[in-house]
Amino acid sequence: MGTNDMVEIRWHGRGGQGAKSACLLLADVAGLGGKFVQGFPEYGPERMGAPITAYNRISEKRCTIHSNIYHPDYVVVVDESLLDSIDVTGGLKEGGAIIINTPASPQEMRPRLRGWTGKVCTIDARRISEGILGKNLPNTPMLAAAVKVSGVLEAERFLVDIEESFKHKFADKPQVIEGNMTTLKKSMEEVQVG
Amino acid sequence: MNNCLSGNEAVAYAIKQINPDVMGAFPITPSTEIPQYVAQYVADGEVNTEYVTVESEHSSMSVCIAAQAAGARSVCATSSCGLALMYEVLYVAASCRLPITLACVNRALSGPININNDHSDSMGARDTGWIQIYAENNQEAYDNFLMAVPIGEAPSVRLPVMTCMDGFITSHAVENIELMETDVVRKFIREYNPENYLLKKENPLAVGPYDVSPYYMEHKVLEAEAMKAAKARILEVTAEFEKISGRHYGLFEEYRMEDAELALVLIGSSAGTAKAAVDKLREDGIKAGLVKIRVFRPFPSEELARALAGTKAVAVMDKSEGFSANGGPLFAETRSALYDLKERPYLIDIVFGLGGRDVNTEDIEKLFGRLANIAVTGEIGPVYTHMGQRSKEEKA
Numbered sequence: 290m291g292t293n294d295m296v297e298i299r300w301h302g303r304g305g306q307g308a309k310s311a312c313l314l315l316a317d318v319a320g321l322g323g324k325f326v327q328g329f330p331e332y333g334p335e336r337m338g339a340p341i342t343a344y345n346r347i348s349e350k351r352c353t354i355h356s357n358i359y360h361p362d363y364v365v366v367v368d369e370s371l372l373d374s375i376d377v378t379g380g381l382k383e384g385g386a387i388i389i390n391t392p393a394s395p396q397e398m399r400p401r402l403r404g405w406t407g408k409v410c411t412i413d414a415r416r417i418s419e420g421i422l423g424k425n426l427p428n429t430p431m432l433a434a435a436v437k438v439s440g441v442l443e444a445e446r447f448l449v450d451i452e453e454s455f456k457h458k459f460a461d462k463p464q465v466i467e468g469n470m471t472t473l474k475k476s477m478e479e480v481q482v483g
Numbered sequence: 484m485n486n487c488l489s490g491n492e493a494v495a496y497a498i499k500q501i502n503p504d505v506m507g508a509f510p511i512t513p514s515t516e517i518p519q520y521v522a523q524y525v526a527d528g529e530v531n532t533e534y535v536t537v538e539s540e541h542s543s544m545s546v547c548i549a550a551q552a553a554g555a556r557s558v559c560a561t562s563s564c565g566l567a568l569m570y571e572v573l574y575v576a577a578s579c580r581l582p583i584t585l586a587c588v589n590r591a592l593s594g595p596i597n598i599n600n601d602h603s604d605s606m607g608a609r610d611t612g613w614i615q616i617y618a619e620n621n622q623e624a625y626d627n628f629l630m631a632v633p634i635g636e637a638p639s640v641r642l643p644v645m646t647c648m649d650g651f652i653t654s655h656a657v658e659n660i661e662l663m664e665t666d667v668v669r670k671f672i673r674e675y676n677p678e679n680y681l682l683k684k685e686n687p688l689a690v691g692p693y694d695v696s697p698y699y700m701e702h703k704v705l706e707a708e709a710m711k712a713a714k715a716r717i718l719e720v721t722a723e724f725e726k727i728s729g730r731h732y733g734l735f736e737e738y739r740m741e742d743a744e745l746a747l748v749l750i751g752s753s754a755g756t757a758k759a760a761v762d763k764l765r766e767d768g769i770k771a772g773l774v775k776i777r778v779f780r781p782f783p784s785e786e787l788a789r790a791l792a793g794t795k796a797v798a799v800m801d802k803s804e805g806f807s808a809n810g811g812p813l814f815a816e817t818r819s820a821l822y823d824l825k826e827r828p829y830l831i832d833i834v835f836g837l838g839g840r841d842v843n844t845e846d847i848e849k850l851f852g853r854l855a856n857i858a859v860t861g862e863i864g865p866v867y868t869h870m871g872q873r874s875k876e877e878k879a
Contacts, residue, residue: 326487329655330655355652
């Protein structure tokens with residue numbers, strides 16, 4: 290149960306796609322920006338391709354709750370194929386939104402969301418990352434989309450802070466920073482809200 | 484320094500700041516990242532620790548025992564079955580009075596095989612003679628590891644210390660943390676100058692030889708006395724730590740206990756979740772509170788009895804089964820602690836969270852509802868139950 294001044298995000302992905310990394314990166318960047326944060330994964334049997342869940346809490350006060358998130362404000366689906374096997378909108382708050390990695394439009398996705406009537410956002414994370422990074426690394430576009438849609442962090446500040454975080458994270462391969470930054474900016478522009 | 488780190492990275496960072504002489508290293512989920520980060524520090528030349536990779540946890544602890552016996556400060560990290568495999572040598576470390584520091588990242592024991600959190604690993608080691616200190620979050624995991632060093636190494640104590648944090652829930656969660664400056668840490672932990680050690684040329688000694696019956700019991704009593712003395716030393720160290728960090732710690736933390744009528748006694752990350760539930764109940768005028776046990780060995784018996792003396796009904800929450808057929812280990816300790824009180828609260832035991840079963844604020848609120856009912860009716864019902872346990876018919 291989150292309080293009103295806390296944003297809670299639930300990530301659905303498959304092992305190896307980077308949903309957990311994106312979740313932890315969001316926590317890191319929001320923390321740099323002065324927020325109190327939690328970013329944590331929920332593991333089942335560890336294997337590539339298995340469904341995984343990860344969670345973020347972002348707030349102005351330190352949150353002591355250490356349970357999973359059952360009523361998120363936002364849901365991020367890194368792998369479209371999970372929609373058939375997992376109730377991704379389960380517990381999603383009415384005023385919230387779901388953000389899905391797919392080339393389809395929000396209108397096309399809505400019938401697959403088990404009666405969800407709230408906001409649906411889509412982004413073609415695969416095309417964007419393959420176009421800029423040369424590889425299917427969907428987590429960076431999804432992170433950008435989550436920040437844009439939720440407004441949990443101010444966009445300009447987010448880009449400054451994440452670049453700082455990348456410089457630390459990719460200290461031994463700085464050549465990847467520029468591509469990741471371009472990916473983030475493009476993704477923030479391209480995410481469709483329906 | 485404000486930062487965001489996972490519990491594992493926080494403990495690894497504490498190790499970097501301590502710069503121990505030796506680390507015995509063998510990986511096991513979810514503690515693996517600790518030796519992994521330290522290996523990176525060693526490779527980058529940020530510490531001059533002798534990093535000894537071995538083939539099992541029995542060996543990683545044996546490395547620490549040998550090193551500490553030789554007069555070196557040594558550290559280790561493990562989880563679950565790894566701790567179970569160390570079991571034999573944990574006793575050796577404690578009885579040889581070797582103040583090794585071990586990070587235990589709590590995980591369920593096999594079987595069935597499970598990688599997620601509960602406390603059955605460290606609870607199984609509760610009688611090994613190690614001091615045990617448990618953390619609620621990454622900050623406490625970091626702080627406890629730093630405090631463990633001057634606690635264990637004190638001449639009045641000289642016992643190994645196990646600092647515990649919840650696997651994944653704490654070890655893999657990135658949260659805000661305040662780190663201390665390394666020179667402040669070094670001053671706080673001081674140089675390790677043991678009075679006696681294996682390689683001291685003025686007074687060479689044997690460590691761990693056979694002990695005959697006329698002496699064995701005396702040595703065990705000395706060990707038991709050291710564990711009793713540890714309580715005072717822990718409070719000295721926490722007071723010293725507060726001066727440099729501003730963070731206050733005791734043997735346990737009392738949360739909204741001043742006038743509490745209904746209370747929980749529990750350990751670890753779930754205490755944080757329960758605090759949020761207590762806050763909510765307080766808003767509704769219910770006199771709820773909790774005691775979060777930080778130091779389980781030595782067990783703060785008299786202090787806990789005083790903290791619970793004014794309550795009407797108490798639920799002890801055990802995150803390990805114990806298979807005593809009489810409730811979990813925390814329940815046994817708490818019930819024993821309350822025996823000498825003139826007026827005792829009603830007491831029940833709730834085993835919860837086994838193998839990573841989640842507990843949320845609603846679960847805790849429901850439990851307080853049960854306590855309120857017990858306080859009014861005096862009807863305890865079953866003394867020892869399992870939270871969220873499904874019937875045969877219910878599916879997950």
